[in-house]
Amino acid sequence: MIVTLALxxxxxxxxxxxxxxxxxxxxxxxxxxxxILGGLAIFFAVGPENMxxxxxxxxxxxxxxxxxxxxAFPGTAGPNIYGPVPED
Numbered sequence: 001m002i003v004t005l006a007l008x009x010x011x012x013x014x015x016x017x018x019x020x021x022x023x024x025x026x027x028x029x030x031x032x033x034x035x036i037l038g039g040l041a042i043f044f045a046v047g048p049e050n051m052x053x054x055x056x057x058x059x060x061x062x063x064x065x066x067x068x069x070x071x072a073f074p075g076t077a078g079p080n081i082y083g084p085v086p087e088d
Contacts, residue, residue, distance in 0.1 A: 020082040021075035032067065035060030 016026025039056030046053065079085060 015071070018071050018075075020080075022070070022073065023076045023080040023082070029067065032060040032064040035063065 012026075012029065015029045019026050019028055035056045039053045039058075039060060042053035042056065043050055075085075
């Protein structure tokens with residue numbers, strides 16, 4: 001649990017850089033987190049028979065997998081609104 005917490009901030013940083021390379025805002029990675037955490041909050045507040053909380057968790061997980069696949073796509077060929085292509 002401590003390792004997960006220690007790697008969360010660097011993970012968000014790397015995700016933001018990757019999304020910027022693709023020409024999108026880094027805040028896009030907050031969408032699945034919001035759905036999953038919101039679904040968990042509803043699930044634990046109301047109980048396991050609550051369908052909207054479960055659906056939010058599943059949709060958030062599916063979006064997370066989709067964003068992981070999307071991050072494997074090549075970035076923009078030239079400069080985008082977030083700046084020029086970084087040199088290696």
